[in-house]
Amino acid sequence: MSAMATRTMRKPPEDKYDERRRALAESALRTLGELGYARASLREIAHNSEFSHGVVHYYFRDKLELIVYCVQEYKKTCVTRYDGVVADATTPEGLVDAFAAKLAETIIDEAPMHRLWYDLRAQSMFEEHLREAVTAIDRTLEDMVWRVVTRYAELADAAPALTPNAAYGVLDGVFQQALLGHVGGQDGALSVLDAQVHELMPLMLRR
Amino acid sequence: MSAMATRTMRKPPEDKYDERRRALAESALRTLGELGYARASLREIAHNSEFSHGVVHYYFRDKLELIVYCVQEYKKTCVTRYDGVVADATTPEGLVDAFAAKLAETIIDEAPMHRLWYDLRAQSMFEEHLREAVTAIDRTLEDMVWRVVTRYAELADAAPALTPNAAYGVLDGVFQQALLGHVGGQDGALSVLDAQVHELMPLMLRR
DNA sequence: CCCGGGTCTTGACGGATGTCAAGACTTTTC
DNA sequence: GAAAAGTCTTGACATCCGTCAAGACCCGGG
Numbered sequence: 001m002s003a004m005a006t007r008t009m010r011k012p013p014e015d016k017y018d019e020r021r022r023a024l025a026e027s028a029l030r031t032l033g034e035l036g037y038a039r040a041s042l043r044e045i046a047h048n049s050e051f052s053h054g055v056v057h058y059y060f061r062d063k064l065e066l067i068v069y070c071v072q073e074y075k076k077t078c079v080t081r082y083d084g085v086v087a088d089a090t091t092p093e094g095l096v097d098a099f100a101a102k103l104a105e106t107i108i109d110e111a112p113m114h115r116l117w118y119d120l121r122a123q124s125m126f127e128e129h130l131r132e133a134v135t136a137i138d139r140t141l142e143d144m145v146w147r148v149v150t151r152y153a154e155l156a157d158a159a160p161a162l163t164p165n166a167a168y169g170v171l172d173g174v175f176q177q178a179l180l181g182h183v184g185g186q187d188g189a190l191s192v193l194d195a196q197v198h199e200l201m202p203l204m205l206r207r
Numbered sequence: 208m209s210a211m212a213t214r215t216m217r218k219p220p221e222d223k224y225d226e227r228r229r230a231l232a233e234s235a236l237r238t239l240g241e242l243g244y245a246r247a248s249l250r251e252i253a254h255n256s257e258f259s260h261g262v263v264h265y266y267f268r269d270k271l272e273l274i275v276y277c278v279q280e281y282k283k284t285c286v287t288r289y290d291g292v293v294a295d296a297t298t299p300e301g302l303v304d305a306f307a308a309k310l311a312e313t314i315i316d317e318a319p320m321h322r323l324w325y326d327l328r329a330q331s332m333f334e335e336h337l338r339e340a341v342t343a344i345d346r347t348l349e350d351m352v353w354r355v356v357t358r359y360a361e362l363a364d365a366a367p368a369l370t371p372n373a374a375y376g377v378l379d380g381v382f383q384q385a386l387l388g389h390v391g392g393q394d395g396a397l398s399v400l401d402a403q404v405h406e407l408m409p410l411m412l413r414r
Numbered sequence: 415c416c417c418g419g420g421t422c423t424t425g426a427c428g429g430a431t432g433t434c435a436a437g438a439c440t441t442t443t444c
Numbered sequence: 445g446a447a448a449a450g451t452c453t454t455g456a457c458a459t460c461c462g463t464c465a466a467g468a469c470c471c472g473g474g
Contacts, residue, residue, distance in 0.1 A: 173380020
């Protein structure tokens with residue numbers, strides 16, 4: 001009768017199951033960051049993990065569910081990335097310095113993850129199954145940026161001159177540009193980013 | 208001996224050859240805009256043209272050469288897109304209105320081409336063979352934006368407050384966001400873009 | 415001890431893809 | 445008008461992909 005609704009036919013562990021899903025998703029994220037969405041096959045993903053290729057369909061219905069799960073997993077590593085910057089800053093200039101430095105740092109340390117993000121966001125314009133997860137992350141990132149901007153305005157004793165989505169669009173634009181340059185081997189890309197952030201942040205304050 | 212250097216073993220037409228390449232590239236662009244880089248197969252591309260699938264390797268060495276050629280072809284349709292806006296504007300406000308309207312218009316009319324562009328740009332972070340062509344287009348777009356910004360500053364009798372790449376990054380960011388929203392069916396995306404452009408352009412002037 | 419359910423591997427399937435060789439059709443050339 | 449060069453189609457190849465079924469392995473409870 002194929003007694004298998006969709007999920008949870010497990011009995012005792014129930015968290016071992018989720019643990020495996022997370023482990024698998026982590027391997028998948030490594031592979032995805034390396035090869036991109038299009039060329040990361042399930043076999044390659046499994047090969048970069050401690051399992052064999054068949055196990056994927058034991059933990060995920062199909063490839064897309066795996067990837068959506070990965071994307072949501074990735075989101076968690078993003079949310080708090082700049083909260084330290086916001087919390088520690090005491091002057092507007094100091095916040096801009098720390099924020100710009102953190103942006104450059106994350107490009108250096110996590111370039112594969114970031115290029116995967118832009119890949120997935122572009123793919124979501126072709127595959128609507130990705131759209132929901134991508135949109136959710138986009139909102140999360142916008143909120144994150146907005147926390148930085150409002151704190152900056154607060155420290156400068158001014159009001160933000162931009163809407164949240166405009167502020168996100170602006171900073172995401174220059175960030176993406178810097179990532180592109182960095183991945184392409186342009187060594188000036190990161191210092192340009194630093195300069196651009198210092199250039200842009202003051203413009204976000206109403207005067 | 209397989210007498211076939213790399214190109215040009217043709218004798219008389221030499222332009223019929225290029226004409227076919229262009230026709231094939233046009234079909235390819237249609238298909239690529241529909242399916243994206245990853246899922247646009249040579250057979251599907253040929254199917255959307257008047258030829259059969261084998262002909263691709265008569266005019267292009269492999270799939271990548273086809274796509275790079277397509278990308279360069281696409282560039283030509285971009286370069287002059289906003290030149291009319293620059294030429295016709297007589298007041299700074301008028302230029303912003305026309306520019307914002309043109310941005311929204313091109314999202315409506317050519318959404319497939321634009322999402323393809325962002326797809327290819329993301330792919331170029333994984334496939335270095337795409338990088339050169341993508342970088343060239345990126346520079347072209349930056350120049351295009353810069354022409355708008357300098358003309359705007361000129362009309363407003365002020366100096367630009369941003370560097371060319373910052374200005375491009377900023378506008379590309381909000382444009383991409385609007386495209387994402389438009390493709391995803393958010394009907395407010397375009398009016399948000401219009402508002403954002405009106406919000407951002409004045410900030411680009413030194414005061 | 416063994417039995418049963420959860421876990422994982424192996425191997426196979428049908429289909430799609432890039433590539434290319436062989437030849438047919440078309441145009442040019444003498 | 446026949447030969448040659450250019451153009452295009454057809455069909456096949458090797459390979460890779462996602463998926464899934466069959467069974468082996470592992471482990472706790474009877």
